[in-house]
Amino acid sequence: MDFSSSSFTFYRQMLDCVVGGVSVLDTERLNIHSLDEAREFVRAYGYDMENPEDRDQLWATHRRAVDLIREHLLDEGETIPEELAEPSQLKDLCNLLLIASSFEPSNCHLQRWACAILRVMHVYVQLRNDLFSAFRDEIQAQIFKPIEDAIVHDSESGMAILGASKADGGILLEKFEVKPFKTTASAVIKLLARPEKVALTLLDKLGVRFVTQNIFDSFRVIRFLVDNHIMSYPHIIPDQSNNTLYPVNLFMEVMEEVKTRETQGEKITGEKIQELLKERLEKEGDRAQFLEKANEFSDPNYRFIKFINRKLITVSVGSEGAQRPFRFFYPFEIQIMDHETYVRNTSGPLAHDEYKNRQRKRARERVFLRNSQN
Numbered sequence: 001m002d003f004s005s006s007s008f009t010f011y012r013q014m015l016d017c018v019v020g021g022v023s024v025l026d027t028e029r030l031n032i033h034s035l036d037e038a039r040e041f042v043r044a045y046g047y048d049m050e051n052p053e054d055r056d057q058l059w060a061t062h063r064r065a066v067d068l069i070r071e072h073l074l075d076e077g078e079t080i081p082e083e084l085a086e087p088s089q090l091k092d093l094c095n096l097l098l099i100a101s102s103f104e105p106s107n108c109h110l111q112r113w114a115c116a117i118l119r120v121m122h123v124y125v126q127l128r129n130d131l132f133s134a135f136r137d138e139i140q141a142q143i144f145k146p147i148e149d150a151i152v153h154d155s156e157s158g159m160a161i162l163g164a165s166k167a168d169g170g171i172l173l174e175k176f177e178v179k180p181f182k183t184t185a186s187a188v189i190k191l192l193a194r195p196e197k198v199a200l201t202l203l204d205k206l207g208v209r210f211v212t213q214n215i216f217d218s219f220r221v222i223r224f225l226v227d228n229h230i231m232s233y234p235h236i237i238p239d240q241s242n243n244t245l246y247p248v249n250l251f252m253e254v255m256e257e258v259k260t261r262e263t264q265g266e267k268i269t270g271e272k273i274q275e276l277l278k279e280r281l282e283k284e285g286d287r288a289q290f291l292e293k294a295n296e297f298s299d300p301n302y303r304f305i306k307f308i309n310r311k312l313i314t315v316s317v318g319s320e321g322a323q324r325p326f327r328f329f330y331p332f333e334i335q336i337m338d339h340e341t342y343v344r345n346t347s348g349p350l351a352h353d354e355y356k357n358r359q360r361k362r363a364r365e366r367v368f369l370r371n372s373q374n
Helices: 012-019 035-045 052-073 093-100 105-128 131-149 184-193 215-227 248-263 270-287 339-345 352-367
Strands: 151-153 160-162 171-179 207-212 305-317 324-338
Touching: 035 093, 052 093, 052 105, 052 184, 052 352, 093 105, 105 184, 105 352, 131 151, 131 305, 131 324, 171 215, 171 339, 184 352, 207 215, 207 339, 215 270, 215 324, 248 270, 324 339
Parallel strands: 207 324
Antiparallel strands: 151 160, 160 171, 171 207, 305 324
16 A cells, blocks of 8 residues: 555645634635646636636626725735736736745745735625625515614604604604615625624624613513514524613513502603613612623623514515525614613714724734734
8 A cells, every 4th residue: 555645645724624613714825736726726616717707706806805905904004015916917816826825935925915815805705695695675675674664753853753653652762773784895894803704694784773762662672573573583593682781680670660560550750760770770780680792892881782683585586487486584683772872882982983993903913814014
C-alpha cells in the first residue's frame, strides 16, 4: 500500500469550517492553486464562470464589495490595492482566489486584501439569494398591512391609536414606526460583525416599533396584537425574545392587585397603574425576572421589549397560466417601549448612531482579521 505524504495532507482551515464551527469569514486564506481549481471551487459555490450571466453577477458583487469597504470600513488614508479593486487589472475573478491562497511573502499584502474583498463578497452573495430578494413586495405587504390596518389617527390630537378609537379602548401611541427592510450595506455590516450570523438567521430585516405613553400600554400592545389575530404567538422564535423594559412576574402581580382593587370599587387610572408598577419594581427589584438577550453592540442600559415573530407568507410561483402557491415563514421584529424609555434610549450613548459605530468597528476588525494595518 502506497502511503504517500499527500494521503495524509489535510487543509486545517477547511476542516475548521466543516466540523470545527468556524465561519469561512474567519479563515486566513484559501487553498486554491490553479485557475482550473479556482473555477471548480466557484462552480461548487454555485456559479459557473463559463456562464456570462453568472460571471456578470460575480463581477457586480465584487464591485459592491469594493464600494462597501471603501465607504464604510476603511480608515482615513487607507486604499484598496488597484490590482484587486479594478476589474481591468484583476482581469479574471478567479485570480482573486489564487491571490487569497498565496503563501508568497512578496504577496502577503495583496493576499490579505484579497481575503477581505472575498469576505464581503461572500456576505453579499448570501443576501442576494435569500427569499426576501425574490419576494420582497409580497413579504412586506403581508407582514405590515395587518398591523397598519389596525392603526387609526385621532382627528383632534393627530396621534396614532392602535385599535378603533381611544373611547373604545384603543391604545394611544406616541410613535409608530415601520422599519423598512435593512439596506444591503447595513445587512452586510451586521453579518460581518456577528460571527454567529448568516443571511438565513438575519431575523430583523423587517420590523415595527410601538412607542406607548406608559409601561402598562406597552403590555397592552402585545395583548392587542394577539387578541386581534394580527400575530400568532406560537410563531414567536423563543431565543430571540428580549424584555428589559419591565419584568413579567412583577407586572402580573400588579395586575392582580389592580383587579382586586377594582372589585372593591376603587377607580384605577392609567397614572395610578404606572405608579404601582414603579413602586413594585423599586421594592421588589431583587425578584425581577427580566429577559435579556446579550448584544455586544447595544448599550446595557438600552431598555425595550423585543421579539421576533414569523409570518406564513403565500406567493404565486410558476409560469403564467400554470401558477401555484408557494408558502414559507418569514421573520419580522416587533419592538415596544414607553415614551420615557424611548427618549432615554435615543439620546447620548444609547443612540442608534453609537450602536452602528460599534457594529462598524467590529465588522472592520473581522474583514481585516483584526489587523487594520494590512
